[in-house]
Amino acid sequence: MNVVLFGPPGVGKGTQGVRLTKDYQLTLLATGDLLRSEVKSGTSLGMKAKAFMDAGGLVPDDVVVGMIESRLVDQGGLLLDGFPRNTAQAEALDRMLASHGQQLDRVVFLCAEQDVLVERLCGRRVCRGCGRGFHLQYDSPKVSDVCDHCGGELYQRDDDHAEVISQRLAVYEEQTAPLASYYEGRTGFYRIDGSASLEQVHAELVRALEG
Numbered sequence: 482m483n484v485v486l487f488g489p490p491g492v493g494k495g496t497q498g499v500r501l502t503k504d505y506q507l508t509l510l511a512t513g514d515l516l517r518s519e520v521k522s523g524t525s526l527g528m529k530a531k532a533f534m535d536a537g538g539l540v541p542d543d544v545v546v547g548m549i550e551s552r553l554v555d556q557g558g559l560l561l562d563g564f565p566r567n568t569a570q571a572e573a574l575d576r577m578l579a580s581h582g583q584q585l586d587r588v589v590f591l592c593a594e595q596d597v598l599v600e601r602l603c604g605r606r607v608c609r610g611c612g613r614g615f616h617l618q619y620d621s622p623k624v625s626d627v628c629d630h631c632g633g634e635l636y637q638r639d640d641d642h643a644e645v646i647s648q649r650l651a652v653y654e655e656q657t658a659p660l661a662s663y664y665e666g667r668t669g670f671y672r673i674d675g676s677a678s679l680e681q682v683h684a685e686l687v688r689a690l691e692g
């Protein structure tokens with residue numbers, strides 16, 4: 482099964498995506514994580530992407546499409562988080578899957594109001610070691626700034642600061658939100674309220690994947 486999870490920044494795609502990949506033995510392809518790892522390793526791709534990411538914009542399509550294409554080969558079922566992010570990427574994904582004799586089986590649109598997203602993004606902290614996400618208010622670590630799972634240091638992503646958040650949300654509205662119309666009407670398209678609790682959203686996602 483190939484699944485796309487899309488929606489605004491902060492809606493919970495990452496958290497829910499990790500859980501679903503375990504439940505359904507899918508391979509997670511999260512373009513934001515892949516790009517951050519390229520930046521951290523100082524690769525030429527990472528150096529190309531960094532300025533766009535720091536400014537809250539989208540990394541050019543050829544860079545991200547190439548990154549996904551090189552990982553499509555020989556994967557079992559996929560869960561794509563953060564890709565596609567505009568219509569050109571969605572068309573490229575359809576083409577790439579078709580060239581491997583595959584298709585998208587589920588497309589899930591997780592949505593939430595802007596005030597919920599801003600609150601979630603501002604309070605988000607991420608472990609430098611294992612990458613797990615926390616929230617200062619809703620999912621706080623037992624010891625301040627320390628990961629409960631691996632003891633790593635928690636940090637705030639550069640693009641989770643207020644000025645960059647508003648730019649990311651504007652880019653989402655302009656470029657990514659139109660994907661709802663691109664996918665609406667396809668078999669396997671679901672819209673889920675991402676502002677509900679983690680457990681409720683997970684239950685809805687399971688219903689969508691089983692549906």
Ligand code: AMP
Binds near residue numbers: 512566
């Ligand atoms: P995320 O972790 O999904 O919030 O992504 C962090 C940043 O990575 C985004 O703000 C973009 O700059 C970049 N990025 C992630 N996925 C894509 C994509 N599919 N297309 C372009 N840029 C992306």
